[in-house]
Amino acid sequence: MFRNVAELVELAVSQNKKISDIMIEQEMKVKSKTKEEIMSFMERNLEVMEQAVERGIQGVKSHSGLTGGDAVLLQAYIEKGNFLSGKTILDAVSKAVATNEVNAAMGTICATPTAGSAGVVPGTLFAVRDKLNPTREEMVHFLFAAGAFGFVVANNASISGAAGGCQAEVGSAAGMAAAAIVEMAGGTPAQSAEAMAITLKNMLGLVCDPVAGLVEVPCVKRNAMGAANAMVAADMALAGVTSRIPCDEVIDAMFKIGQSMPTALKETAQGGLAATPTGRELEAKIFGIPLNKRG
């Protein structure tokens, strides 16, 4: 069982395999199941992700009314063709937003690694699909590659906003996505690790400050930026750019930052955007309670 990114990359390189293959083999051992069983279980997750993206792009609204409809706006904007940043990035962003809008509306999603950060991995995957034309099996491999990196973060740092802030959720998701994009685009396992490191470095310190305690504001837009961050970091790694700080040390830094972050900034809705005047106003409007009742 690999314990960190260095071991994961070493396993892949020494056996001349992809990161996703290492993850699949480990899962077969842990669960005592065949490759077919493991693959079909992941295929089910892929289907749920695909349906959530489709549903979000059609347009959803959350019960609170705080989120919904932005994926539709983005898709319409892409259609017009006058965008600045690039089609694949914007498509990834819109599909990440779509997934999280469905999540906010209590729709069915696949936590990746959590529900609040469920948009980044599918958002980038379904955008990159149009560029790289992967087979269905390769798309399943994408999820295993992402999962391998998430596995390391979960065991060495955290994937919980309450424990480590949003860096542990959207940050982890973005790093996982970047690493998986690199593999799907034909990069090396080491380049996947670089992409993960570059992404996560740019998500360090990200606080978890959901307005009214809901997984909506700013979560949906953070998934958008997580997706964009993952795309750019993947391109950087594929270009040969490396991180001066090794991936495992970045993950360790994230863990320590999370530990020293005040509770008010870890999913308690007591600080950050949740504690702004408008944040408090929205909270009072949604729950019908006085502003000073909470926080």
Added chain:
Amino acid sequence: MKYKSVFDIIGPVMIGPSSSHTAGAARIGLVARSLFGREPKWADISLYGSFAKTYKGHGTDVALIGGLLNFDTYDERIIQAKEIAKEKNMKVKFIEEDALSDHPNTARLRIGDENGEMELVGISIGGGKIEITELNGFQLKLSGHNPAILVVHDDRFGAIASVSNVLAKYEINIGQMDVSRKEKGKMALMTIELDQMVEDEVLNELRALPNITQVTRIVD
């Protein structure tokens, strides 16, 4: 290592909006129900830390009730769990606790009916994964992901060996096992995580052993 499966990272498939506050909460409710062995008539649920601060917006309350109603994390009926519980005459009360807990997402469930009561503490550690840390005052560790059995027994010489012998006879492998007791020689509890589900005949054989008072299966 806390996480052993890639599906703890890519998964679970669930109803939004929060894996730790919604899916994890549903799983805590689900484990409580399966330990209780039937649908409770009432539940007093104390919420701590982040659970206490944000449970309404995250649907933690409906998810916990959904779990008690035997709904899995992806069951869309979770959204209507409050109404369904009301129809079934299940009385649920939520208490926002100020006390500090070891983990930011902690819930203490006291559930019961006319035939008995049970108290359980569960924590949601992220990504929908949970641990059960306390049952009826006993400290214990349960991942909630592997099939597991709980054996209440008298703290006597050979009780543990007799249980593991029966499991060995049926070729059931023990993944993890905890033994706890409140006092020497009195009531004790074995928490055993297994690699596979156990059939009724195994449970019945365990129940028939000397010094064993109760054997409960946790549904996988």
